[in-house]
Amino acid sequence: MKEKEILNPQDADLEEAVIGACMVESEAIALVADKLRPEMFYTEVNGMIFAAVQSMFHAGKKIDILTVKSELAARGDLEKVGGPYNLTRIASRIASGTHVEYHACILRELFIRREMIIGSHKQLAAAADESVDITDALGGIHDLLDHLEGDMGTADHLRTMGQLMEDTLAQVETRVEGSRDGITGIPTGFSDLDKLTSGWQRGDLNIIAARPAVGKTAFALHLAKTAAAAGYHTVVFSLEMQGERLGDRWLLAATENVDASHLRRGQLDTSELRQVREASQRLSQLPIRIDDSSVVSMDHVRSVARMLKSKGECDMIILDYLQLCDMKSDRNNRNREQEVAQATRKAKVMAKELDVPVLLLSQLNRMSEGRPDCRPLLSDLRESGAIEQDADMVMLLYRPALHGLKTEHKSKYPSEGLGVVIMAKHRNGETGDIYFGHNSSLTKMGDYIPPEEWLMKHAK
Template sequence: MKEIWNPQDEEMEEAVVGACLIESEAMPLIAGKIGPEVFYNETNRLIFSTMLSMNHRGLPIDILTVKSELAARGKLEAAGGAYNVTRLSGRVASGAHLEYHVAILKELYIRREAILGSHKQLAAASDQSVDIADILVGMHNLLDRLEGTLGTADHLRGMEQLMEDTLVQVEARVENNKNGVTGIPTGLTELDEMTGGWQQGDLVVIAARPSVGKTAFALHLARAAAAAGCHTVVFSLEMQGERLGDRWLLAATEDVNPSHLRNGQLDTSELRQVREASVELAGLSIRVDDSPVVSMDHVRGVARMLQSKGECDLIILDYLQLCKMDAGQDNRNREQEVAQAARKAKLMAKELNVPVLLLSQLNRASEGRPDCRPALSDLRESGAIEQDADMVMLLYRPAMHNMKSESKSKYPSEGLGVAIVAKHRNGETGDIYFAHNPSLTKIGDYVPPMEWLMRHAK
């Protein structure tokens, strides 16, 4: 009998195993995508199976821990010994193309299964003692299994299944509803009423001109989410983590002078407040990644790793234009790069099923308007940002433009901020007013001054 061809790539297998040995984020990134059966080489299959088990148990994965785990299982020699584990770790310099390599291995595995299964069905069809109905059932089962492995049928649902899944979400919103908030609280009453909170799988773009307060606004949202018990991850590409810490401390204290905190001139009362606030803030579930050079793939990898531990409910990225762009295509312009990064952010929100708040810059076009109000067309460098976003909020402070009152509401501009919900795929649009202090370290619901209310009572 002719030998069956088995599609395989041992070098690719070793690259995947090696990447998982040298990068802590690699295994959480691919754990749900492939299993040990994908590896044709028995040694590679054994090592990957061991690492997968370690990942499920929350154990750290590196060369030494994997060697130790294999030895504890009595499998180190079967895995080629300590030398082979060390050798595999040197097969790659990084896990930069890990997901692409995994996709190739998965395809090769499906091809092997298709070839082997088809040969079995061919043999059965040639055997007249086998009932033809059983042969057809076997062929259908083979096709279903291969499609399930490939994932082609995962997202194809009939109306019955779709309505069942939709009803589950509706009932979950009813059960989790807290005063109309079904998602993650924003910390602003009007915004919660308009959005129901940040919703799973949504990409929310928060855009503004420089110095308007994007970061301050995002930190308020992060603190509000964490205070509600949601695990929040903040990627700060512009500002060092300790500077974010300064801002959170100022937001959590009553009368600490920002310049005193910055210059180290805190008096006894201020120092006491700062220490008490730090204890309070330390209890919040917020993770900060202030790596200076971050790509959207890095963000996704870290988020997947945290989610595997149940520690990622909300992602905030500050901000899009500072993200490291993919330089793989030399002929791609800046607008296309930003568009791709925004698209990846949306895919990440959908894949992880968490809200992603993406901060972005606006261009100067708004400064030429009489009231300097920003518009969707001002999104810097790419209209694709608007296309991929489920919601776009444009931040605006009329006082920055020497306006005594906001043009639409006529509210006095001092201490007034406006979050213009310019796009809302699943709800209404409109203006959300928020209050802020002069240093922009405290943000909250806006209440017009009594004098203004009395004057406009009629």
């Protein structure tokens, strides 16, 4: 390696890769905006371009090669960076921004190495200069370390007990101020579930698992609508169903007398069509974003969520469902169980990083179908014990009527229209069963109320 490269570790190609990705893909800047500063670019021209892009991102402006050109022109920097030709050249080198976050971390590391070299030379000179007070020389070394650790982010994660207690107390007071009948998080739409969980909590990974056809998606849509109706921005990633099919279900849930088969067949009468149109107008006001891309990786979910979070438009994430998540980009001679473990780990890290609850739907294996009551257990989670390990809560959905049972074994409730949320794991609270009611098409859900005949019979 040349002496100049040792003294000035840098990579112009990586710098252009990051800048190009930001101009080519709108989501890229959200991944690197908090990791890089313009001065971290070794090449001055690249730093000037990034400064413009970063400023546009914080201002909420659309970012592409044309808008960046206009921004640089407004700053009087367009010709300084090589004009439109250089912007086009940089952008044309990038096929996608897939690894932009990784590239940004390398650039930050190279910057820190340059700072370390420059700072170390200064401190070496101060140590050799006997006219410099030794205390000042030592102080300079400490200041250099603080500066470098700050850029690395090392110090951000270290807190004294006093700071921790101050931060914890602030959260407690926030929960007290924001508590609504004991709900400190995002409401679930089910009274008993709210009592057990106090609502969906920020930073938690919540697994909702069931066998096929039990109603995972319907349950998740109810949760999304409840959260949005309470004013929380909710992002739904639907890997299994097209967005319009989710829209059908939300419309049916928001209407009173619309037949699901009529909606599906396009045979709505005048009254039903009027209800659907009115429901559509009401639902369109809810702060819900839907991504129904057919191929979605956990990195894609995180990228989109970070972009929305930066705009204040992501309070909760729902992913339907884990086993359909694309894991090809994560493969490195790993088996399926390891891939699922990696995906759930990324989901948990995302929940903590963005400080939002993440609801991750998952399949259960067939083991429950061999039991007399077909009741699922925590061990039925499909393909990986890591799902249980990383989750803060694991809820198993169960509908006894699907298995020909007339009553639910534990409660003795009639099974028709009855759903059970089995809280199998709750890191910060109690476990137990939550009962909910639903109609035959699973488009409407709510708190379970036993039939009057059952209540009269069991009141004796």
